[in-house]
Amino acid sequence: MLSQKAKDIVNATLPVVKPNSVAITSVFYPLMFERYPEVKAYFNEAHQLEGSQRKALANAVIAYAENLDRLEALGDAVSLIVQKHASLNILPEHYPIVGECLLAAIREVLGEPATDEVIAAWGEAYQQLADILIAAEESVYKQHETLPGGWRGEREFVLVRKQVESDVITSFYFEPVDGGELAVFEPGQYTAITLTIADKTVRRNYSLSNSPGEDFYRLSVKREVDGLVSNYLHDDLIVGDIVKLTQPCGDFTLSSSQKPLVLLTGGVGITPTISMLLPALQTGRDVHFIHAAINSRHHAFKSWLEYLASEFTNLKLTTIYSEPLAKDNCDLTGFIDQQKLDQLLPEARDLDLYFLGPKPFMKLVYNAAPDLGIPAEQTHFEFFGPLEDLSEEELVAEV
Template identity: 45%
Template sequence: MLSQKTIDIVKSTAPVLEQRGKDITTHFYKSMFEAHPELLDIFNHANQEKGRQQTALANTVYAAAKYIDQLEVLIPAVTQIAHKHRSLAIKPEHYPIVGEYLLKAIKEVLGDAATDDIINAWAEAYGAIAQVFIDTEANMYKEASEQPGGWLDFKEFEVADKVEESSLITSFYLKPKDGVQLPDFQPGQYITVKFDIPGEKNIVNRQYSLSAAPNSEYYRISVKREADNQPEGKASNYLHDHVNKGDVIEVSAPAGDFYLDVDSDAPVTLISGGVGITPTMSMLETLAVKNSKREVVFIHAARNEEAHAFKEHTKQLVSELENARSFVAYGEKKNQETICDVEGHISAEFLKEVVPANSVCYICGPIPFMGAVIGHLKENGIPEEQIKFEFFGPAVQLS
């Protein structure tokens, strides 16, 4: 239990953390990796290079300061981050290292403003918050490893098939090398794939949504080829160019708190942009497998028809469902024969017309796309609690 003095001091630092948070977290990561380069085998280098991890941690530290006396407010964020930590095999022994370099960064960036009282209060607060993460993740590790077919950390999978889904997206069907039946997962969850890429100094980890309905035989990930000069391209292009049928890769057990509530009878709307179709495709397949009677609306936005993944498969799944409709938005039509429901951006008016007011909406795609869609849904009166969304990478502000 934190003392009132500690709570008061930590809360008093919230305004400066809101202003200088990213300076602190940028300094933190730089100094920690210099002292502990082995941690670069865990962290996503693309998120580091783009500054997303620094921003996400800054937001988390600020929220911790603001709500240090109401830690229950942080539980959704803790759960989301803990899922990512569990899928990356982050363990309790990593937390003291993070704490040491975070406190050093606060001191070094804020200088004299970071008094001994402030550093001591933050040390106590960090210990309490770290314990919440450790306890939450311990339960997740236990659940992942003890369920039928489950495992701890990473396990070898063989690429059973490699299928081109569009001009940009290719699917990889992964089967456990030991032949053990796969554990169940929630439609919408992701796995971490570990790469030892020739020429790379460190292990590269990437999280990919599972794009098929849960089954006991295989996982499917559907990966977008990124531009060669993009940090994300390091893993995605390696998969596209060098990982083939018969190859073996290491995979974590499924994780994530963005998933379809399969027990609900409420109408469901699945909205995706680009490769954001991967978790919504898992959800749509699951609804079809279960012969769901729910009202289902599936909306996908792609750059154009060539970039539209799972086009025919979506039509098939929607036709199998009793009460489902699908809509397509293309940023551009390459010819007059191209058929789509929306040309250009999805508008609030379009969503008002096709999304039932009582629908639970699941959204995934590029951040600007999600920000626009979520804004439109709220404008149309869809309550916040009916809007679920997934970030590919660290969570950021959508507004």
């Protein structure tokens, strides 16, 4: 347990640390990668370049420091971190590396105010958080390996099929190399794939896009213009190649509620909701599937969605294209906005809303949901990248 002396010092220095938090994390990452280059494989370089990783870590550190006496307030945030860490197979030996470099960054940025006593207090606070995360992650790992078909850490899978879903999204079907049973996952969960590209190990989290209970895992990946991993998967990975996957993780999962379900997606955000769709329909609950894309060439799983609509009377499909082609048949055109959502949602707003898409799309839906009368506890979302404050910055609706 954190000593009272350490708490008092952290609280006293928080007003100095907080405004410098992004500066601290901006020093932290290059310092850690220089001292311990082996950990670079656990981080997405794109998030590093755009600064979102630094901001996300800064927000997490400050949130923790502000709640030392009521850690229960961090429940959802801690769960999110634990699930992402478990997906990436973060281990106890990684935590001293982070602690050493984070404290060194605090000392470098704060300068004279970062006395030995101050650094020791923040180090004690960090160790308390590390112990909490290590214990929670070990619980996840133990649960994984005890499930039928489960495993701890990474497991080898072979690519058995590639399927083009749109001009920018391709699906990759993986089966376990050992031919063993495959752990059932929750609709909406993700896995981490480990690849070696140009003699460099890289890891990325991708949502599972198939339904649970099948004998394969399917990842549906959008080609990013400068995406190291996405371009490798699209261009270089071929049937028969072997990769490593971790057991599925994540809290963005389908509830067992019988309330009307709205699956609202933009672009590649469609992938986890495709995993949710069939299981939800099979329960008999009403499902409203609303998808925004540029046009039909960017609309993944279009045929599958139309097939399900023909098979299930409890499914209502709505397609929105921002730049429809001449031959396109869609329900609405333009960008998602609050007025469109108000028209498309069921009149009774006691519903479960799941939404996922590009950051501007997420910001708009997040801010519109309360005004549309959707209960906060029934509003669910997840980022593909580091969690950021959706209420910040000017909203621009685009997918």
